[in-house]
Amino acid sequence: xxxxxxxxxxxxxxxxxxxxxxxxxxxxxxxxxxxxxxxxxxxxxxxxxxxxxxxxxxxxxxxxxxxxxxxxxxxxxxxxxxxxxxxxxxxxxxxxxxxxxxxxxxxxxxxxxxxxxxxxxxxxxxxxxxxxxxxxxxxxxxxxxxxxxxxxxxxxxxxxxxxxxxxxxxxxxxxxxxxxxxxxxxxxxxxxxxxxxxxxxxxxxxxxxxxxxxxxxxxxxxxxxxxxxxxxxxxxxxxxxxxxxxxxxxxxxxxxxxxx
Numbered sequence: 001x002x003x004x005x006x007x008x009x010x011x012x013x014x015x016x017x018x019x020x021x022x023x024x025x026x027x028x029x030x031x032x033x034x035x036x037x038x039x040x041x042x043x044x045x046x047x048x049x050x051x052x053x054x055x056x057x058x059x060x061x062x063x064x065x066x067x068x069x070x071x072x073x074x075x076x077x078x079x080x081x082x083x084x085x086x087x088x089x090x091x092x093x094x095x096x097x098x099x100x101x102x103x104x105x106x107x108x109x110x111x112x113x114x115x116x117x118x119x120x121x122x123x124x125x126x127x128x129x130x131x132x133x134x135x136x137x138x139x140x141x142x143x144x145x146x147x148x149x150x151x152x153x154x155x156x157x158x159x160x161x162x163x164x165x166x167x168x169x170x171x172x173x174x175x176x177x178x179x180x181x182x183x184x185x186x187x188x189x190x191x192x193x194x195x196x197x198x199x200x201x202x203x204x205x206x207x208x209x210x211x212x213x214x215x216x217x218x219x220x221x222x223x224x225x226x227x228x229x230x231x232x233x234x235x236x237x238x239x240x241x242x243x244x245x246x247x248x249x250x251x252x253x254x255x256x257x258x259x260x
Contacts, residue, residue: 073237074224076232076233077224079231079233080209080231083129083152083161085121085129086121086126086128087124090121090124091254092125092251093126094126094221094222094235094251095129095235096128096130096219097131097206097210100140100144101134101135101144103168104240105218109162110165112244112247125260131206132149132203132207133215133220134207135217135218140171142200142203145203146198146200147160147164149198149202151183151185151190153189154185154186156185159183160183164176167179177191177194217239217240219239221238221239222236223235223247223250224254225254
């Protein structure tokens with residue numbers, strides 16, 4: 001098709017050039033006598049036909065283009081056994097897939113999560129679930145996720161979670177151990193956990209679950225009604241470090257649907 005399109009375009013250029021090559025023919029008699037009138041008419045018709053072919057090719061080419069893939073707006077997502085912040089019986093669940101080295105995740109942590117925490121988590125309306133989704137090009141993110149899980153063994157998951165986001169610029173292993181010490185956990189147990197990569201497979205399971213739900217970048221969120229007898233929700237999808245208002249709109253709508 002590209003080859004044919006090129007031939008047609010060349011034909012158009014030749015046709016126009018031929019027409020322009022007769023600028024000094026001044027009247028119909030001269031054209032008739034020279035036999036050029038019929039030739040020019042033929043060229044004009046040929047150019048019109050070529051133009052029509054070009055338009056037809058454009059139409060066919062556009063029709064053959066695949067439609068852009070639509071990202072799913074909802075997905076069924078499991079809480080699994082990941083850390084939960086807030087009332088376990090809250091009517092609304094937010095599941096975040098996040099990366100401790102991701103600057104957009106850090107922006108959400110700093111600018112948006114505190115407002116959600118104040119208005120919905122602490123008031124018992126929302127439970128917030130954190131699932132690990134370290135991106136391949138963030139070399140320090142997987143170990144940081146492991147560090148948070150290791151701290152969780154001693155009841156310090158959220159303290160470590162906050163510490164990691166507050167220090168996104170330096171997540172080397174020696175620093176992870178320093179942060180653990182600063183939040184007051186037993187270092188022998190923590191070091192053994194982190195050095196053994198105990199939670200590596202658990203984090204990989206989170207990544208797999210995220211991919212199945214359509215996650216391709218961080219942070220990604222799923223907001224849905226909590227299910228009393230299930231660890232799954234059908235969640236509305238939000239991607240990126242969105243402002244508080246984006247979350248509030250969805251949360252309030254879901255609460256209203258439940259008469260909350």
